[in-house]
Amino acid sequence: MVDALRVIRDDGSTDPRLDPKFSEDQAVAMYRGMSLQRILDNRMLALQRQGRIGFYGPSLGQEAAIVGAAMAMGPEDWIVPQYREPGAALVRGMPLKELLCQLMGNAEDPVKGHQMPCHYVYRKGNYLSISSPVGTQLPHAVGIGWAMKLRGEKKAVLVFFGDGATSTGDFHAAMNFAGVFKTPTVFLCNNNQWAISVPVSKQTASGTLAEKASAYGFDGIRVDGMDALAVYRATRDAARNAREGLGPTLVEAVTYRMGPHSSSDDPSRYRDEAEVAMWQARDPLPRFRRYLEHAGWWDEGREARLEQEIGDEITRAVQEAERIPPPAIETIFADVYAEMPPHLRQEMDAFLELPRR
Ligand SMILES: Cc1ncc(C[n+]2csc(CCOP(=O)(O)OP(=O)(O)O)c2C)c(N)n1
Ligand SMILES: [Mg+2]
Structure with a gap:
């Protein structure tokens, strides 16, 4: 791998120049966020195979790059x-229940099944x-x-x-x-x-993706995306610069999509299992766990309790969401205009007539 920012070393110790110096609570919260994402993915893929949700896109292997970056943003920032x-x-x-309702497109889905x-x-x-x-x-x-910039707000956006x-x-x-x-954007x-099924080698002839930033006049940084502290560190610094008016940053998190693209994909058709195994050795969860253990904050017992707790939380959310009925038929016609125009009302009325006929 081309040089990338790393904080957590193989033995679980950290690079003292880059360590964000988390408290135990912060570190455990980050591990919890990553574990929740991992367990949720496995449960949702199973739910999809059982026909209880229609589609799912897992993030197996990318937990550090997602949770590490999200946790680096302030509550006023946008994602x-x-x-x-x-x-x-x-x-x-x-x-979690709201998320499940979105996956099911039911009456309590905030977007009422209008989205995928x-x-x-x-x-x-x-x-x-x-x-x-x-x-x-x-x-x-x-x-x-x-x-945000035009309004003089000191906020940043993570995309x-x-x-x-x-x-x-x-x-x-x-x-x-x-x-x-000079927008306050963290890419x-x-x-x-x-x-x-397209490998990154067919996507670009550049050595790295991070270096593309220099052509646009700002900094790009490559981080080990399997290291949540490295992603956190780079994103936090980029967001701080953005809020201070110093403009955007491109952060390239080098990760691996360990699972399928989505529940509709079979990666064994186009990629080598040996490649997957090579990246599995860099799995971001055991990596972060070694850091927690090195700091004296983790053991088998805490791991087992966390898994149990998250599993139960997901089970409850699934049960609650599955009890909620589909959205009312009328919602198909709602949210298109602030006030429903006559032609749409006519269509809705005709549609609602159908079952009666
Ligand atoms: C404009 C457009 N073209 C094609 C697709 C189909 N499509 C969905 S995801 C995807 C691959 C995106 O790859 P990447 O940006 O590397 O994200 P990843 O899925 O790996 O997270 C494609 C081609 C699409 N959704 N939109
Ligand atoms: Mg990709």
Whole structure:
């Protein structure tokens, strides 16, 4: 791997120059966030196979890059997700049940089933709704940052995207605009080596993704994305600079998509198992656990209790969400206009007539 910022060493000790010096509570909260994301992923993939949810996109292997970055942002900042970051929504305080309701598209889904499953939104936590087209969230995030700047607010925006998104026109437009207007944007590229079946080597001829920032006139930094403290450190510093008016930063988190692209994908069709095994040895969870153990904050007992607690929490949320009925038919026609125009009302009335006929 090309040189990347690392904080947690193999033995669980940290680089003293870069260690963010967490308290035990902060460190455990970070591990909890990553474990929640991991256990949730496995449970949701199983739920999808049982036909209880329609679709799921896991983030197996990317927990450090997602939770580490989200925890580095302040409560007033905004998070603009890609589609693999329920872990970041949960960090912002989204209740697990609400997340499950979104996956089921039921009556308590905040977007009433109008979005695809896995397209969470958590307005209270400044967590923007997800856009399916690759890369379109990048100009959105720059626009939000620009608005903050025009209003004189000292806030920052964190935007997540993948290595594949760096090949889109939206990436270049967003990076260029952010550089010229010095918007308070933290570009967090999750370089997980694959864009469905396209490897990163076919995505770019650049040596790294981070170096693309220099063409737009700002800094790019490459971090070990399997090291939550390294991601936290780089994101926290970038967000601080953004709030201080110093402009954007591109953070390339080098990770690996250990699982399938989504519940509709079978990666054994296009990639070598040996590659997966190589990256599994760098799994961000055992890595962080070694850091906790080295600090004297963790043991088998705490691990077992955490797993049990998270498992029970997810079970409760699933049970509660499954009791909620689908959204009312009328909701299909709602939320299009502030006030429903006559032609739409006519369509709705005709539609509601159907079952009666
Ligand atoms: C504009 C557009 N083209 C194609 C797709 C289909 N698609 C969905 S995700 C994806 C790959 C994205 O890869 P990357 O940006 O590396 O993110 P990752 O899935 O690896 O997290 C593609 C091609 C899409 N959603 N939008
Ligand atoms: Mg990718």
